[in-house]
Amino acid sequence: MQSEAFILAIESSCDDTSAAIIYGNKILANVTASQKIHEQYGGVVPELASRDHQKNIIPVVDAAIKKADVKLSQIEAVAFTQGPGLMGSLLVGASVAKSLALALNVPLIAVNHMQAHILAHFIKDEETQEFPAFPFICLTISGGHTQLVKVNAPLDFELLGETTDDAVGEAFDKAAKLLGLGYPGGPQIDKLAKGGNPHAYNFSESKVEGFDFSFSGIKTSFLYFIQNNLQKDPDFVKRNLADICASYQRHLVHVLMKKFEKAILETGIKDIALAGGVAANSEVRTQMQSLGKQHGCRVFIPKFEYCTDNAAMIAIAASYKFSERDFCSMDIVPEVKMKVG
Ligand code: KG4
Numbered sequence: 001m002q003s004e005a006f007i008l009a010i011e012s013s014c015d016d017t018s019a020a021i022i023y024g025n026k027i028l029a030n031v032t033a034s035q036k037i038h039e040q041y042g043g044v045v046p047e048l049a050s051r052d053h054q055k056n057i058i059p060v061v062d063a064a065i066k067k068a069d070v071k072l073s074q075i076e077a078v079a080f081t082q083g084p085g086l087m088g089s090l091l092v093g094a095s096v097a098k099s100l101a102l103a104l105n106v107p108l109i110a111v112n113h114m115q116a117h118i119l120a121h122f123i124k125d126e127e128t129q130e131f132p133a134f135p136f137i138c139l140t141i142s143g144g145h146t147q148l149v150k151v152n153a154p155l156d157f158e159l160l161g162e163t164t165d166d167a168v169g170e171a172f173d174k175a176a177k178l179l180g181l182g183y184p185g186g187p188q189i190d191k192l193a194k195g196g197n198p199h200a201y202n203f204s205e206s207k208v209e210g211f212d213f214s215f216s217g218i219k220t221s222f223l224y225f226i227q228n229n230l231q232k233d234p235d236f237v238k239r240n241l242a243d244i245c246a247s248y249q250r251h252l253v254h255v256l257m258k259k260f261e262k263a264i265l266e267t268g269i270k271d272i273a274l275a276g277g278v279a280a281n282s283e284v285r286t287q288m289q290s291l292g293k294q295h296g297c298r299v300f301i302p303k304f305e306y307c308t309d310n311a312a313m314i315a316i317a318a319s320y321k322f323s324e325r326d327f328c329s330m331d332i333v334p335e336v337k338m339k340v341g
């Protein structure tokens with residue numbers, strides 16, 4: 001169960017500074033400052049990310065408290081992302097959370113970012129909202145992760161499989177960079193794909209055992225495909241951009257769905273879910289719905305603002321931990337790598 005307590009949560013694992021206030025399973029505020037500085041570098045620059053967190057964090061926390069219309073004295077716990085993430089970025093959130101917990105004399109709660117992405121499904125926004133039933137399977141897809149997780153209970157996670165190299169979000173972003181699109185490239189490929197033929201081109205498929213994924217081979221085959229075609233026709237990308245995006249996107253999503261289908265068949269679980277920034281992709285959403293239909297599954301996809309990195313998901317995870325009295329001590333340190341379960 002989630003707890004009936006006001007909790008302040010902070011997320012700072014990568015390039016978004018976010019603060020949220022939760023009461024039970026209802027979000028009272030979720031304020032995020034997205035860092036634009038990385039766009040010019042075509043990827044997140046860790047040193048710059050930490051500095052931007054340092055600049056943004058107090059105004060963001062302040063804005064969340066004002067928006068939720070709560071007093072600092074009402075806050076009953078402070079939560080933060082312990083990891084996985086960039087060390088410099090995590091340290092900013094952890095330090096501010098510790099200072100606040102100390103000043104307010106309330107417990108501190110450390111949250112696993114990957115667990116939080118999944119628990120975002122339990123944020124209540126609508127009266128008639130349905131929630132996944134346990135156990136369910138969740139595919140967490142983002143710029144840093146690709147994981148297939150069996151969720152047995154709110155705080156009981158079992159990793160079925162994950163990427164052995166690049167995350168699927170990276171496969172989108174790196175291809176977009178090659179095509180001369182901006183950063184992050186995933187949303188741009190998604191947009192351009194809408195006007196293209198998804199069957200125009202085929203890409204190689206990596207063979208990976210079990211429920212694991214691999215995207216680095218696909219990325220390399222995409223690079224050679226572009227280079228070879230540009231040698232024959234310097235305008236190849238310009239003239240076929242929509243078809244390239246649609247075909248590449250279909251291929252990446254097909255790889256994800258194949259493993260998801262294997263998990264449905266082998267576990268017999270009928271509630272299936274998506275999490276992470278790539279869950280915003282329209283092809284992922286379409287193929288997920290048809291997978292659900294085909295196997296008689298209920299499909300759960302969180303609201304967009306709870307898919308990309310945000311503190312609301314840290315807050316809901318903290319709400320479960322609060323009811324278990326799962327607090328941490330002040331000497332806790334962030335972890336760059338953390339397993340989901
Ligand atoms: O979860 P997230 O906000 O941050 C990480 O923890 O990584 O995910 C960001 C990733 C980026 O790789 C971005 O390109 C991708 O999500 N993304 C998309 C779409 N929207 C965001 N990828 C494909 N299609 C989209 N519509």
Ligand code: ZN
Binds near residue numbers: 276277
């Ligand atoms: Zn994330």
